[in-house]
Amino acid sequence: MQGLTELFHRLRDVNGLVQAAGYSGMAAIIFAETGLLIGFFLPGDSLLVTAGLLASQGYIDVWLLGLILSVAAIAGDTAGYSIGKAGGHRLFTREQSLLFNREHLLRAHQFYERHGGKTIIIARFMPIIRTFAPVVAGMGDMRYSRFLVYNLIGGVAWVWSMLLIGLLLGRTFPGVASHIELIILVIVFLSILPALIARFKSKSEN
Secondary structure (H helix, E strand, C coil), X not given: CHHHHHHHHHHHCHHHHHHHXXXXXXXXXXXXXXXXXXXXXXXXXHHHHHHHHHHHCCCCCHXXXXXXXXXXXXXXXXXXXXXXXXXXXXXXXXXXXXXXXXXXHXXXXXXXXXXXHHHHHHHHHCCXXXXXXXXXXXXXXXXXXXXXXXXXXXXXXXXXHHHXXXXXXXXXXXXXXXXXXXXXXXXXXXXXXXXXXXXXXXXXXX
């Protein structure tokens, strides 16, 4: 229990997490959030923006990091697709647990039904949905060549847009790094805003 508490504390301290994890650690986090069903709680957006902020101060090579994390994001979605292809239907009957929430899978499935293949791109910018969307694509027998195109576009767009937001913020407003917690809160809010709007519209229609 103490180990889990310490892990949770580290995940909340995104600035410290980025500096401690390094390139390989950040790649592992991005891969897990996008490719493993237990990774939905990981701080993908805030981690990328924070990495961009640190890159603006010379702590990180943003171009090398962007390349590494793009590969990790694309590989993560590919892993999620493979999970869905191999046994996605069984996930709907799996018991709920601390590390698996069936409701997230159902929400991703509904999102996929509404938006089709482009869900793979849109979902990149939506926490939780991005973890489960490739699983749903694999489960729905989406042709892999088609999935790969959306995966490449979405993975590169997500990683580089978040990194460059942090980089530009850091270079334009040098003092912003001292308010990194506020920046992270804003990024998290903006990332979940589309889901909140969609839920509000759904309730209004009902």
